[in-house]
Amino acid sequence: MDLSRFLAEVDAHPWAGLTHAYGSAADVPDCLRRLAGDDDEAAAEALSDLYGSILHQGSVYEATAHAVPCLARIAGAGIRTADVLALLGGIAENGADDGDSDEAAARRAVTAELPLLLASVGAEDSGVRQAAAWAAAMTGATAEAYGVLRERFAVESDPQVLADLLCGLVHLDPAGTAALAAGAIGPDRPAEVRIAALLGCVDAGAEWGREHHDAMLALLPADDLVAGRMDLDRNEPLQYVVSSLLLRDTPADRDGAYELLGAALRGGRPGVLAEAVWAAESAVQVSRSARRRLADPLCDAVRRDPSVTGEVLPLLRLLGGHAAPAGAVLAELAARDDERADRALAALVDVDAARAVPLLARDLARRPQALDAACGGLLGSPRVPCDAALLTAVRARLADPGALSGQEPFRYAALLEAWGSRASCALPEVLGALGTFPQQMARAVAAVCDPADLAVAGGALRREARSGQREGRLGVARALYELTGDAGPLLTVLAEGLADGGAHRTREAASVAAGLGTHATGLLPALRAAVSDPAADRTVPDLDADVAVAEALWRIGGRAEEAVPLLRGALDETGLSWMRWTVARAARVAGLLAGEGRPLTDALRRLLPDPLQTPAAVLALRAVAPEVLDAAAVAGMLLDSVEQDADPFTALDALQELGPTAMTGGHRRRLTGLAERDVRVTSSSADTATAPADERFQTRAREVLRALREPDA
Structure with a gap:
């Protein structure tokens, strides 16, 4: 390659008019120049920059396809060939087969370089062969690439290259490569090839059989066997195999997955347990039966060798009550005075809360993780009973507010709210901490206050609402209103929030004001003044605030003529993916307007094809313009939303709202399958919240099925 000529051609390309992950692609020529240069350190930085810009976190852009021919010329010239071919493979992997999108253009561009890729499959350097084989497979060009890769597989000797060749062949033609893969799992093959097989x-x-089971167990721990592979999607083999089998959702595949996991958990071999625990954690996210089926092997492992407990604590927490047989070991660890005690106690809260409460009460100040677990973590709610010893410990901590740290005030408030009047004896300590932690303690005051203490509690809240910390005044004023019905301080705080000018405070204040109804009539001018400028470049917080204001204008004064334009401003942002939740919220508010929201009909109908927005749009149209809905068609769209875990709970509400006449036999079978299958529907929640969320979905889906029984059933 004539490097000078190449670089001149690169510089002459109109990069500034193209875009990548960070905007203008004007920096791409410099990256290509450094990548093709003699400075290895500068080239490595350039390669990293290109991964960040034209292949950013697995996404390709307009400039990506334009960069591909340049990258191919660099690789073809023998300049950092393996690294550049790997980048081309990543671009192809994240492209698309059809259409006019950036993804389709990127894959077409790499496919156009197949002659280079296939020629490089036989290169002298094993790294080049490996990258070329993978990149060629990622183009999806089966007719052109399969035969070349198969021929190379027959003569290749390097285990890593063989593994990626086999992976590429399976990617191009899974069924056609099945026999080749099956024949490569035997002990006569290198371990890297066996795991790929x-x-x-x-x-x-x-079909997953005994020979697969035995081979997989013999290869564990297996993560290191794929560490050198180009295929990063399968870089945790045990987890990948288990999840894949469970997603097939057949009894035989489930049995195979859980037999494999059970053997790995019970085996006790060094290095295997960590991989087995991670695979089991993933199984809980996928399978409804996982917590029950994993309990015995995991508890067996803990009871046989308590020293492994620290490694399996996250999994024990996920199993919850199913792991109760391990409670005695956890309690012993939690009673110690070492760094594992808090983690063990947190697990015990999830596994056996009754056993955990006395230990938590005994050493509350030094058990932040266990306290967090007792309160349900980030997304949950308190899960421990109102125990006398624990309540005494909470009161003791609140009696010295200055000693509280981290999340303690939030956690104690959450416990007291959950316990309610059963914790009324804690009111003096809660009032004592109110001035230091008004946001947290205000709700606790309202929750624990007995009628006999109403005057004392109301007086304290009123003083704090008028002269306390600015950031806590809204919560305090709300608690005062809920406890006594005195709306004066709350209206004052809301007016201040609406006048603040910030989108966050506007949304917060408008949302609270909407709940006051006609009691907030005096806030209508402030609400109108808080609306964002439609001519400005509005952000998501701006539109969220406008939606909240629209709801307040409607709930307080029935101002549909003012609410409709605000909602339309949000509903028209359907083309921007990061606006999707804002649009869905606007649809929900539109539904409150009923017939007064008819001008929004067309905007709402445009939302129906988006699974995230389908449920809210259906509910809104049912209220606004029910005649425009084809009930049977939208029932199918709602089931699509459920199957994609887009907005499953709202979708169930919408299905029930449509009524039994909208449900065909096929619809009922689909919903029954979602309610009763083993693969979870709701699997996007964090950590320990996944299983409870899916269990709530199951319960709700069964309720909807009962409500939607055929009329003659």
Whole structure:
């Protein structure tokens, strides 16, 4: 390659008019120049920059396809060939087969370089062969690439290259490669090839049998065997195999997955347990039966060798009450005075809360993780009873507010709210901490206050609402209103929030004002003044605030003529993915307007094809313009939303709202399958919240099915 000529051609390309992950692609020529240069350190930085800009976190952009021919010329010239071919493979992997999108253009661009890729499959350097094989497979060009890769597989000797060749062949033709993969799992093959073959068997849909089970166990721990692979999607083999089998959702595949996991958990071999625990954690996210089926092997492992407990604590927490047989070991660890005690107690809260409460009460100040677990973590709610010893410990901590740290004030408030009047004896300590932690303690005051203490509690809240910390005044004023009905301080705080000018405070104040109804009539001028400028470049917080104001204008004064334009401003942002939740919220508010929201009909109908927005749009249209809905058609769209875990709970509400006449036999079978299958529907929640969320979904889905029984049933 004539480097000078190449660089001149690169510089002459109109990069500034193209875009990548960070905007203008004007910096791409400099990256290509450094990548093709003699300075290895500068080239490495350039490669990293290109991964960040034209292949950013697995996304390709307008400039990506334009960069591909330049990258191919660099690789073809023998300049950092393996690294550049790997980048081309990543671009192809994240492209698309059809259409006019950036993704389709990127894959077409790499496919156009197949002659280079296939020629490089036989290169002298093993790294080049490996990258070329993977990149060629990622183009999806089966007719052109499969035969070349198959021929190379027959003569290749390097285990890593063999593994990626096999992976590429399976990617191009799973069924056609099934026999080749099955024949490569035997002990006569290198371990790297055997693990690739097992993964290939799974991808090819092969029945998981005893030979697969035995080979997988013999290869564990397996993560290091794929560390050198180009295929990063399968870089945790045990987890990948288990999850893939569970997603097939057949009894035989479930049995195979859990037999494999059970053997790995019970085996006790060094290095295997960590991989087995991670695979089991993933199984809980996928399978409804996981917590029950994993309990015995995990508890067996803990009871046989308590020293492994620290490694399996996260999994024990996920199993919850199913792991109760391990409670005695956890209690012993939690009673110690070492760094594991808090983690063990947190697990015990999830596994056996009754056993955990006395230990938590005994050493509350030094058990932040256990306290967090007792309160349900980030997304949950308190899960421990109102125990006398624990309540005494909470009161003791609140009696010295200055000693509280971290999340303690939030956690104690959450416990007291959950316990309510059963914790009324804690009111003096809560009032004592109110001035220091008004946001947290205000709700606790309202929750624990007995009628006999109403005057004392109301007086304290009123003083704090008028002269306390600015950031806590809204919560305090709300608690005062809920406890006594005195709206004066709350209206004052809301007026200040609406006048503040910030989108966050506007949304917060408008949302609270909406709940006051006609009691907030005096805030209508402030609400109108808080609306964002439609001519400005509005952000998500601005539109969220406008939606909240629209709801307040409607709930307080029935101002549909003012609410409709605000809602339309949000509903028209359907093309921007980061606006989707804002649009869905606007649809929900539109539904409150009923017939007064008819001008929003067309905007709401445009939302129906988006699974995230389908449920809210259906509910809104049912209220605004029910005649425009094809009930049977939208029932199918709602089931699509459920299947994609887009907005499943709202979708169930919408299905029930449509009524039984909208449900065909096929619809009922689909919903029954979602309610009763083993694969979870709701699997996007964090940590320990996933299983409870999906269990709530199951319960709700069964309720809806009962409500939607055929009229003659």
